[in-house]
Amino acid sequence: MLKYIGKRFLLMIPVLLGVIIFVFTIMYLTPGNPARIMLGPNASEEAVQQLLEEKGFDRPYFVQLTDYIKNIVLRGDFGESFQTGEPVLKEILERFPTTLRLATLSVTVSLVFGLTFGIISATRQYSILDKVTTSFALLGVSMPSFWAGLMATILFSSILGWLPASGSYGWKYWILPPLVLGLHSAASIMRMTRSSMLEVIRQDYIRTARAKGQTESKVIIVHALRNALIPVVTVVGMQFGILLGGSILIESVFALPGLGRLIIGSIGKRDRMVVQGGVLFLALAFSLVNLLVDILYSFIDPRIKSQYQVTGKRRKEVPNNVDNKLEKQESN
Amino acid sequence: MNENKLLEIKNLTIQYKTDNGLVHAVNDLSLSLKKGESLGLVGETGAGKTTTALGIMNLVPDPPGIIIGGEIQFEGSDLLKLSKQNMRKVRGEKISMVFQDPMTSLNPVMTVGKQIAESVRIHETLSRKEAEQRAVDVLEMVGIPGERFNEYPHQFSGGMRQRVVIAIALACRPDLLIADEPTTALDVTIQAQVLDLIANLKKEQQSSLIMITHDLGVVAEVCEKVAIMYAGRLIEYGTLDDIYNHTRHPYSIGLFSSIPSIDGDEERLRPIPGLMPDPINLPKGCSFWPRCNRATENCKRAVPALIESDPDHWVRCIHIDKAGFFEKNAVSKKTDTSRNESITHTKDTDVEIDSSKLEESLASG
Numbered sequence A: 001m002l003k004y005i006g007k008r009f010l011l012m013i014p015v016l017l018g019v020i021i022f023v024f025t026i027m028y029l030t031p032g033n034p035a036r037i038m039l040g041p042n043a044s045e046e047a048v049q050q051l052l053e054e055k056g057f058d059r060p061y062f063v064q065l066t067d068y069i070k071n072i073v074l075r076g077d078f079g080e081s082f083q084t085g086e087p088v089l090k091e092i093l094e095r096f097p098t099t100l101r102l103a104t105l106s107v108t109v110s111l112v113f114g115l116t117f118g119i120i121s122a123t124r125q126y127s128i129l130d131k132v133t134t135s136f137a138l139l140g141v142s143m144p145s146f147w148a149g150l151m152a153t154i155l156f157s158s159i160l161g162w163l164p165a166s167g168s169y170g171w172k173y174w175i176l177p178p179l180v181l182g183l184h185s186a187a188s189i190m191r192m193t194r195s196s197m198l199e200v201i202r203q204d205y206i207r208t209a210r211a212k213g214q215t216e217s218k219v220i221i222v223h224a225l226r227n228a229l230i231p232v233v234t235v236v237g238m239q240f241g242i243l244l245g246g247s248i249l250i251e252s253v254f255a256l257p258g259l260g261r262l263i264i265g266s267i268g269k270r271d272r273m274v275v276q277g278g279v280l281f282l283a284l285a286f287s288l289v290n291l292l293v294d295i296l297y298s299f300i301d302p303r304i305k306s307q308y309q310v311t312g313k314r315r316k317e318v319p320n321n322v323d324n325k326l327e328k329q330e331s332n
Numbered sequence B: 001m002n003e004n005k006l007l008e009i010k011n012l013t014i015q016y017k018t019d020n021g022l023v024h025a026v027n028d029l030s031l032s033l034k035k036g037e038s039l040g041l042v043g044e045t046g047a048g049k050t051t052t053a054l055g056i057m058n059l060v061p062d063p064p065g066i067i068i069g070g071e072i073q074f075e076g077s078d079l080l081k082l083s084k085q086n087m088r089k090v091r092g093e094k095i096s097m098v099f100q101d102p103m104t105s106l107n108p109v110m111t112v113g114k115q116i117a118e119s120v121r122i123h124e125t126l127s128r129k130e131a132e133q134r135a136v137d138v139l140e141m142v143g144i145p146g147e148r149f150n151e152y153p154h155q156f157s158g159g160m161r162q163r164v165v166i167a168i169a170l171a172c173r174p175d176l177l178i179a180d181e182p183t184t185a186l187d188v189t190i191q192a193q194v195l196d197l198i199a200n201l202k203k204e205q206q207s208s209l210i211m212i213t214h215d216l217g218v219v220a221e222v223c224e225k226v227a228i229m230y231a232g233r234l235i236e237y238g239t240l241d242d243i244y245n246h247t248r249h250p251y252s253i254g255l256f257s258s259i260p261s262i263d264g265d266e267e268r269l270r271p272i273p274g275l276m277p278d279p280i281n282l283p284k285g286c287s288f289w290p291r292c293n294r295a296t297e298n299c300k301r302a303v304p305a306l307i308e309s310d311p312d313h314w315v316r317c318i319h320i321d322k323a324g325f326f327e328k329n330a331v332s333k334k335t336d337t338s339r340n341e342s343i344t345h346t347k348d349t350d351v352e353i354d355s356s357k358l359e360e361s362l363a364s365g
């Protein structure tokens, strides 16, 4: 298992490297001279040129790219923001907690609603409750989250005046955004839970559990749910990634000072280093969540765990003839 | 109800509502079982054996299944009238079931030990520790080392899994064990072991057994009584000796003549040319007439009644009377030399032949 996790970490390196090269290239090719944007239209040509040289942006593409990667790998240096002159890492770390909080709260909301209604509508298939929830879920998955965010702001802030529309100055500001994002992804989780649960309920081992005399609620919670969760976990992991990235839009709608808004703002300003660092950071977070999901899998499903164990063991045994012989004797 | 009777099914009718129509899975079935008795329920795939068993357990999947009517008397009460709560007390404690496919009937994400202990804890007030100890004991009883308590189903072979399923079923020492084709999904070499296990445990625990199978060899090994089902109906019922040595019903006779030998009984039964009728569209009259080589016009009129051809030997065929009219005829026509000697049909000489019926049947066949 540990070996597997280590391998997954190593596999993240090429992925992240790819992300760096990709984002770097796009930002490099984006028209607009960053020094000109920073200094404004009235600045002199010399001043612009001087700033460019100072930041090293006049050097050839390949030199800049290798320099950038080298600095990250060797010194953990992501460069400095054009606009503020602050280290990029510092800016990101300031903003990331907001994004993480938004994503975590949203995932919590989506899990609570998605799982609950998924289970309920699966166990009461074709009931009115099932039909209502599935219709809502269909509505939910078909609505873009930023649009839902705008509508929710109009309703709860402008019309009803219950909640603030934007900003982050206390808990009230943290109700609408996670609810909008969370309910949106709850729709996918609910649909997945429902279909997975319907599949599991028909399995023979559920009948075995009933044949033992187990109560219906325990049959569902103890036997069906854990099996039904296996595909749901994948969806939750994907949703978490989407929430991390999707927060870019929602943070803008609700004016939350998160990483997403930092990236959007920096794109407008051609603040290359911040955009690159920010995207890289999101990619890292996404990969880590994916890894976490895979590890979680093996806790839910023992079959997956033993797969890792078997492959780990086999590799060890190939060069070791004595062990091999012992095993053969044992299996005989 | 008779003191010694453990289970008495009366006129049980179960149907499935499907998009293609109403499936008449079990039709007006009556059966009874004494304490400690083993009954073999035999029939082709689709005859309604599993549905009957699920009916007894009150586990017919609904939808699409509906128990249309009948009674299932068990220890003084009608199982079909019990509350859900009381029925749960019967399941697993009084009546247990072993399902056909051990590969799918265990929960893949729960250790086998827990799955056995769960059964114990539902019905008995035991601490977790005590229940686990009991599970270890039961595991060893079915021939699995207790150390494997914490292993998951996928770590066991098919035969071992079926032992686990049997352990779950027997953990609370039920009065009645229903084994639904417990060996069909297993390798030949394992089949005998599992059958022996069931037979021995049944004896030890003094429980009754309904052994569902399409394999007459299995029945001969473990059962005292045999019931043969066809298209949801019981068509012949009697002691092992009645069914094996005094086979009456044309379908049963066909079943026996299809067995190549008593040990090499791997193949599914496809005894008589033709297929079992579609239970959505059962033929009028005797459901067997399209395949019966002795059918007459009369057979198509009404469902034949069960007739007691010998004491406690019941047959559902209009051309059978107390004398077992078809017997000789059937033997001469159906027996071939490759059939195993141990299955011999009656050669009683005191058979009265009703010549008018004989002529009628020969003319039509």
Ligand SMILES: Nc1ncnc2c1ncn2[C@@H]1O[C@H](COP(=O)(O)OP(=O)(O)O)[C@@H](O)[C@H]1O
Residues within 6 Å of the ligand: B016, B017, B018, B023, B024, B025, B043, B044, B045, B046, B047, B048, B049, B050, B051, B052, B061, B064, B065, B279
């Ligand atoms: N869940 C179900 N839905 C619809 N039809 C079913 C269902 N289960 C069984 N049947 C039908 O009921 C009939 C009897 O099936 P079953 O009791 O499983 O027979 P057996 O166990 O003897 O093979 C078959 O025709 C089968 O197709």
Ligand code: SF4
Residues within 6 Å of the ligand: B249, B250, B251, B286, B287, B288, B289, B290, B292, B293, B294, B295, B296, B299, B304, B316, B317, B318, B319
């Ligand atoms: S009633 Fe007729 S069709 Fe049915 S088994 Fe008897 S002879 Fe054959």
Ligand SMILES: [Mg+2]
Residues within 6 Å of the ligand: B046, B049, B050, B051, B100, B180, B181
């Ligand atoms: Mg069956």
